[in-house]
Amino acid sequence: MAGPRRRRTRARRPPDAVAIPGGRVALSTASVYPESTATAFGIASRLGYDGIEVMVWTDPVSQEAGALRALADLHGQPIVSVHAPTLLLTQRIWGPDPWTKVDRSLELAGEVGASTVVVHPPFRWQKDYARDFVDGVRERERTSGIAIAVENMFPWRARGREVLAYLPHWDPLGQDYDHVTLDLSHTATAGIDGLDMMRQLGSRLRHLHLADGSGTARDEHLVPGRGSQPCGEVLEALSVSGYTGDVVLEVGTRRLSPNDREIDLSEALAFARLHFASRLIR
DSSP: OOOOOOOOOOOOOOOOEEEOOSOOEEEEGGGGTTSOHHHHHHHHHHHTOSEEEEEOSSSGGGGOHHHHHHHHHHHTOOEEEEEOSOSGGGTTTTOSOHHHHHHHHHHHHHHHTOSEEEEOOOBTTOHHHHHTHHHHHHHHHHHHOOEEEEEOOOOEEETTEEEOOBSSOSOGGGSOOSOEEEEHHHHHHHTOOHHHHHHHHGGGEEEEEEOBOOSSSSOOOBOTTSSSSOHHHHHHHHHTTTOOSEEEEOOOOTTSOHHHHHHHHHHHHHHHHHHSOEEEOO
């Protein structure tokens, strides 16, 4: 007499694993403007960011290594990068010479332990600076051991016409930079696809400024996911590409109340955490 049949069970596939890239998700102090550098450290700590990018601007604390190290220790927020004062709004900081601004930023980065300095390309009226810019950046990287990541910008528009505001160009793809910062708000303003630029940059992509834009002529720095740029796709592609740089949220909150600012920066962090991971299929 046959014994009872054994019920066949289908082998279960182990659940997929999620791999988290080594890059950190940091907060730019520009994201709390016009509040202070110290405020940015406090917000980053409360919300659970991995570190800080210091925008050097008129706040004296942003220019002082000792004060920055004290804030980093107090809040447990390492400084991952320094943004040199190469914006129009910061032209008076550290004098008029643009190379002095870069050199002082490299010095500050070395003193606070940051591995990257972000710079903008020269303005078109800085012709001497622009002439030696590529070679000067490369030489300073070699001697300092700190990456200088040149940021993609965008054309200025006046009366429906584009104005060349940067030299050699606002687009880094055709320039001989070893390291580039990709800013997704700037790709929106330029009317180009951030995912396409990311792929074309390849291993030259050192640093990501994560924000969004709707494609208007204004540099918006929206919370990622609120504009037209493929922010999620960029993060997902980086997570499987071997990218080891940092992701820095650079979101505009200037007109928000303190409570609404933290809500936006919390949403931005959640977006980055969700997409900056790769699913490993077993």
